[in-house]
Amino acid sequence: MKSAVIGFPRVGKLRELKFASEKYFRGEITKEELDETAESLRKEHWQLQKSNGIHYIPSNDFSFYDGMLDMAVLLNAVPEEYRKLGLDEQDTYFAMARGYQGEKGDVKAFTMKKWFNTNYHYMVPELNDGIQLKLFGSKPFDEYEEAKALGIETKPVIIGAFTFLKLAKYNGSRTAADFVEQVVKAYEDILYKLNELGTKWVQIDEPALVMDLSEEDIKLFVTLYEAILRSKNNVKVLIQTYFGDVRDCYRQILSLEFDGIGLDFLEGKKTASLLKENGFPDNKILFAGVINGKNIWKCDYKKTLDLLLEIRKQAEHVVISTSCSLLHVPYTLENETKLEADVKTYFAFAKEKLRELQELSIMTESGDFEAFAEYDNNRQIFESERSYKDKEVQANVMALSEGDFRREMNRKEREELQKKEFALPLLPTTTIGSFPQTQKVKKNRSSYRKGKIDKETYDRKVFAFIEECIRKQEELGLDVLVHGEYERNDMVEFFGENLAGFIFTEKAWVQSYGTRCVKPPIIFGDIKRIRPITVHYSVYAQGLTKRPVKGMLTGPVTILNWSFPREDISLQEMVYQIGIAIRDEVCDLEKAGIRIIQIDEAALKEKLPIRKNDWYREYLDWAIPAFRLCHSRVKPETQIHTHMCYSEFEEIVTDIDNMDADVISFEASRSRLDIINALKKSNFETEVGPGVYDIHSPRIPTVDEITQTLEKMLEKIDKNKLWVNPDCGLKTRGIPETKASLKNLVKAAEAVRSQL
Ligand SMILES: Nc1nc2c(c(=O)[nH]1)N[C@@H](CNc1ccc(C(=O)N[C@@H](CCC(=O)N[C@@H](CCC(=O)N[C@@H](CCC(=O)O)C(=O)O)C(=O)O)C(=O)O)cc1)CN2
Ligand code: MET
Numbered sequence: 001m002k003s004a005v006i007g008f009p010r011v012g013k014l015r016e017l018k019f020a021s022e023k024y025f026r027g028e029i030t031k032e033e034l035d036e037t038a039e040s041l042r043k044e045h046w047q048l049q050k051s052n053g054i055h056y057i058p059s060n061d062f063s064f065y066d067g068m069l070d071m072a073v074l075l076n077a078v079p080e081e082y083r084k085l086g087l088d089e090q091d092t093y094f095a096m097a098r099g100y101q102g103e104k105g106d107v108k109a110f111t112m113k114k115w116f117n118t119n120y121h122y123m124v125p126e127l128n129d130g131i132q133l134k135l136f137g138s139k140p141f142d143e144y145e146e147a148k149a150l151g152i153e154t155k156p157v158i159i160g161a162f163t164f165l166k167l168a169k170y171n172g173s174r175t176a177a178d179f180v181e182q183v184v185k186a187y188e189d190i191l192y193k194l195n196e197l198g199t200k201w202v203q204i205d206e207p208a209l210v211m212d213l214s215e216e217d218i219k220l221f222v223t224l225y226e227a228i229l230r231s232k233n234n235v236k237v238l239i240q241t242y243f244g245d246v247r248d249c250y251r252q253i254l255s256l257e258f259d260g261i262g263l264d265f266l267e268g269k270k271t272a273s274l275l276k277e278n279g280f281p282d283n284k285i286l287f288a289g290v291i292n293g294k295n296i297w298k299c300d301y302k303k304t305l306d307l308l309l310e311i312r313k314q315a316e317h318v319v320i321s322t323s324c325s326l327l328h329v330p331y332t333l334e335n336e337t338k339l340e341a342d343v344k345t346y347f348a349f350a351k352e353k354l355r356e357l358q359e360l361s362i363m364t365e366s367g368d369f370e371a372f373a374e375y376d377n378n379r380q381i382f383e384s385e386r387s388y389k390d391k392e393v394q395a396n397v398m399a400l401s402e403g404d405f406r407r408e409m410n411r412k413e414r415e416e417l418q419k420k421e422f423a424l425p426l427l428p429t430t431t432i433g434s435f436p437q438t439q440k441v442k443k444n445r446s447s448y449r450k451g452k453i454d455k456e457t458y459d460r461k462v463f464a465f466i467e468e469c470i471r472k473q474e475e476l477g478l479d480v481l482v483h484g485e486y487e488r489n490d491m492v493e494f495f496g497e498n499l500a501g502f503i504f505t506e507k508a509w510v511q512s513y514g515t516r517c518v519k520p521p522i523i524f525g526d527i528k529r530i531r532p533i534t535v536h537y538s539v540y541a542q543g544l545t546k547r548p549v550k551g552m553l554t555g556p557v558t559i560l561n562w563s564f565p566r567e568d569i570s571l572q573e574m575v576y577q578i579g580i581a582i583r584d585e586v587c588d589l590e591k592a593g594i595r596i597i598q599i600d601e602a603a604l605k606e607k608l609p610i611r612k613n614d615w616y617r618e619y620l621d622w623a624i625p626a627f628r629l630c631h632s633r634v635k636p637e638t639q640i641h642t643h644m645c646y647s648e649f650e651e652i653v654t655d656i657d658n659m660d661a662d663v664i665s666f667e668a669s670r671s672r673l674d675i676i677n678a679l680k681k682s683n684f685e686t687e688v689g690p691g692v693y694d695i696h697s698p699r700i701p702t703v704d705e706i707t708q709t710l711e712k713m714l715e716k717i718d719k720n721k722l723w724v725n726p727d728c729g730l731k732t733r734g735i736p737e738t739k740a741s742l743k744n745l746v747k748a749a750e751a752v753r754s755q756l
């Protein structure tokens, strides 16, 4: 069998693209220098795949920011306000990605959303009435030719018309249907152009096909491809799906003129049975996604080869592929110098997965797997005990009962008690937790890490940052303060480092959005808290001020979702183990005099199963209890906050309310205020702080803007329940813009408050 890769990480093995782009944003390097870095990364990635014998190598999977944004630009979906800036192509692109505030004008960034159930974010294309979709750019063609010049035939990857139209937002009166004609023509032109270039295969990504589809959706999909595929000429078209199965439209996919069909056999629970029940045509190639693009554990060769043999029974032509783009795993294990050898043997990152594809490809050609040393080695790894087990932790989870998930007093009574306890003004102002992670803050941590300073010196510096932060917040006039999170590299990695059962890496970065990356810790065994994690930082901060300072924790669902999970026990078991650890931390904070505790569940919505049918059984039935577990033991007057980003949780507002927090803050400014309508409709009881400005962009919101936002919110939210805060933490921002933004936030809150 031949092998294929859906997409490769683009930031580089040492995040070269991140550092070059950030330098470019700061004006430290030129566009040409940025381009050079990009080109050398693309070359390296293609050559690496080629040298690992990959037969179908992707191109145009590279992006300076995001593939969906690239697609929008390729299709000419650049709204007028960005064009009007008069910037060149590259800077117009970055203005759409990050917003722009300067001598040429003032525009906000595009909305950013979670890419299906991953921690990657895409930019939401804006299809305003004035937009005319047509083939405009040349990125896929340029990159195809660039690879070809290196002697590498690639399959350009583009996002498909259906997914593009489904994920776009429509600001005017036109809907997806009104863009069909234009979009078809644009994709036809893409195919013509590829044909002209002699491209053999194109990969059209249609992950939106794994969602629950309506009749209308299916009709749209069929209409689009009946038309588009008429123009393929000599180009073979692979329709690539991932993150689930295509149960709603499998037969339609088969009946269209695709040459290759990419299916996910790992997350697609029904993929194998779809194949069995409906067969697979002999004149098409099945790209079987069997190498996990989302987790870092080695592939189990026996299991995978058995699966491939099963698949072979249904499909004549099979190519071994990744289950999704390798964008979601780190680049290579080779840079990990501190992992113990016996631990390391269990993992495969992107580069190592290429090797797995190659080995499987070779073994399937032979038929006698057992003759291969690689097969044998792999068997041994899978037959040995992979994880650290802890009997006590397991017993604690087993012993959990009703009472562990319930606070003693109901929310309404708590609310009255807390209003007296804290005596805050109407529309209290606060922030989400982190303050700018400046060079100084990061340097302190890296010095400690490298052993240049000891823990005491490190902490002394952290305490100094905290003090400065508290003073700044008092000056700004915020009501509920935070300590600033200066001790954290990342809100999940930091907790992972302080919990037994996790291991962490040095360079295993994964792109989250734009230039921002995360280094997810790996869950390797049963999890328990070994020591208090945040208590001394919080206590120190509270000691500096009379105003309440929030204790700041990451919740169990988020820690789980932003880690690489084990594959030998259930998610529920892992999340309860983490929940118990966080509960102990919550109790210690309360004991130490911290009266408000925020438990962030930033990633709660992210892993809500794509299909509605699975929401409760597979997720919410344990995710919501896991959060409740953390705060079930606190006193009624202790106020529990939570925070969620990229919310879009309209459909699960009742479940969010059931987390039984006292206050929730969430993202609401980059996307429309839909969620607020949903809160009103569901009689949401939790007090709420919908973000009043977007922190993912350096742009400073004006007082007027925030005032208007608050006034709009007050139309739907009881004034006694509304909090005022930014969208999310401020760690990615600089100090000047943070100060300016928060100053405007406080001013706006005061102005609106005085009218109430
Ligand atoms: N896990 C996670 N997912 C999330 C979020 C989040 O906060 N965490 N937020 C949402 C948005 N996503 C985000 C993802 C990343 C960042 C972010 O700021 N990432 C930083 C890295 C943060 C970090 O771990 N920093 C390390 C430093 C790591 C580093 O670069 N070290 C240098 C050395 C630096 C030095 O010597 O100064 C190196 O290793 O080469 C630290 O502070 O300790 C970045 O890409 O720049 C922000 C938001 C959704 N998903
Ligand atoms: C990605 S959610 C971030 C929450 C965290 N408390 C912070 O402010 O950074």
Ligand SMILES: [Zn+2]
Binding pocket: 432, 602, 643, 644, 645, 727, 728, 729
């Ligand atoms: Zn957030």
